[in-house]
Amino acid sequence: MSSNWLLDTLHAVGIALAFAAAGYACVALWAVMKGSRKPQRVPPDPTPPRPASVLKPLHGAEPRLYENLRSFCRQTHPEYQLVFGVRDPEDSAIAVVKRLRGEFPQRSIAMVVDPRVHGANFKVSNLINMLPHAEHDLLVLADADIHVGPDYLTRVTAPLADSGVGIVTCLYYGIPGPSLWSRLGRLFIDDWFAPSVRLSHAFGSTRFAFGSTIALRRDSLQWIGGFEALRDILADDFWLGELTRRAGLRTVLSDVVVGTEVSESKLKDLWSHELRWLRTIRSIAPSGFAMTFVCFTSPLLLLGLALAPGAFTLGLAALGGGARLLLHFLQRRISDQAFAWHEVLLIPLRDALLLMEWAAALAGWQVRWRGQVLHARGDGSAP
Template sequence: MFPSWLSTHLTRGLGIAFAFAATGYACVALWAMLKRPRRTWASNDTQPRPATVLKPLHGAEPKLYENLRSFCVQTHPNYQIVFGVRDPDDPAIAVVERLRHEFPQQSIALAIDSRVYGANFKVSNLMNMLPHAQHDVLVLADADIYVKPDYLARVVAPLADPSVGIVTCLYYGIPGPSFWSRLGRLFIDDWFAPSVKLSNAFGSTQFAFGSTIALRRDALATIGGFDVLRDLLADDFWLGELTRRAGLQTVLSDVVVGTEVGESTLKDLWTHELRWLRTIRAIAPAGFALTFVCFTAPLLLLGLCLAPGPVTAGLALLGGAARVLIHFLQRRISDQAFAWHEVLLIPLRDALLLMEWAVALAGWQVKWRGQVLHARGDGSAPRT
């Protein structure tokens, strides 16, 4: 048994440590969001190289027409879009046909192919789509992504440098009408995006996102094509990682795209975010174990409970202010209005994240597209 005075000091020290860690992370993340990028990329080509956009589809996702349409109105002078589905009865086909009718001048191909090559059905879809691609610059983007008209021209510009392997984009959440959708948007905007910017501010490029991955066909061939990804869960991350291992750079574009957040129930939100968190754990287990310092509100509250006093109160005020400023900056980045009532959701959002993080540590199973997979630590995802 510890003496009572020692136990008291240890408890107080632990409380101050929790408050300091949470506040320190929030302040450094805020700094990273305000920091200018080290380099901006612009193409000197008067005629950007032709590009093919690969869009794997699965079902009639929320606002699918609006999101796919945003890719049909790009300012890039010469590009093709290849859509791909595995099921000939997929409702997404009707949306593609609608776009073909609306934009007859746009080069739009549709691959309908049910062949499966591994555990990752999305990668199988991409493998079936690739033969339809006409150009050497490839841009992969998930179905739920919304972009602005200058997106494609800006994203492919860094690929003019032969040392660049992939270009990827951060994204912000576009919430639906439900309460849980708004909480899901906060997962992306207030936690995920700041953590990536913080990592990048310190020089890391250990990331790649399904929101956008642009690469040249020769870089894809260098790593062995899509075939090497067929049994990997985080195919987007591994596209970046394998090109980095081949000696090529990863560029985080200054383009930020939107992604639909369509969860309408707590169960849907929990399942989706648990899949994300377990995927992150599989990619970076050591870093994931320390992720709890990102959950500002619960840690500050715990610090105040363990060590009430002016030190923890001051840290809590500073950490809380930084957390609110991060929220405000993300609204500006996404061109969405700042709503003060959403600030009240921050403690709930952080508490839910903390619970999901704890559950993510306890297992590897994820549910995705009707499949049950295991996000193993080596990146593979065998079906169960």
């Protein structure tokens, strides 16, 4: 009797896992299809774009730093300033900025070198040091590894004409290097992170903000206490958006999708990077993060089949696997990157690695970031 009860329970669990994994894959595919539709064409605004200052904190000569920063120098926006900042006067990123100054003499480019530290978050300390050099009231923050198109700045600042908008932020896709681990890192962004955001947004949530882009007005920043309010917080991008939302301002997810470098060449580097992301997400939304395992399609479908073999579970596995494959294909099209059939073989490995990272993220709070060991605690602080 007890043996039959156990078998029945395992069978039910198997069906539930397969159903949850297949259901999530299908809903995520719907959300990505919905979110990737081209926006309706609207008449051009006769009002010229307002001047903007782009703040880019730097730390070392990261892969393709020159190409990525150069994309910000080639904007069609009629009037804007670039403010780069480092803490170390020997930082190798300074030479890249000097090269850009020589190549774009017509562009307003400020280079801030300031070693002052204002809190546990060195990136925010950098921004605090850079802000006095920003000349304009529209501010755009973007990480050093972001690559953008020439109309990016005009498009991401346009919603700020509405006084009810607090920040504008952008989703991003991965630009991989030649290594296997870099390609798996791209799949983390494209096939898991971006669809999860699209799904959340499709159901009405705007509780997000990404370091890829945060555009806001200077008065909004001052209203929430400036960058100083974020100086001891690890997830500074999220909390910059969250504080504006608590002030009654809206968050806009731009239709602009930017690129980000994925340069990890070793498993340990990829693991450390993604574990930091996952533990940061856990600190922001612990309850939702606990249920994130349903997003890891491949291992859950295989486990469901193992626990509940049969035609019904096999049908769920086929449905979920097909949706997962279509999601991968659609994300390649969104990022204008070629679809490679051999990458399909990486999907089960990617999902399994994510499941292991998710389990590791539940086991602690410690993260490593640019030489610092921090704790992504539940209150969002990083002492």
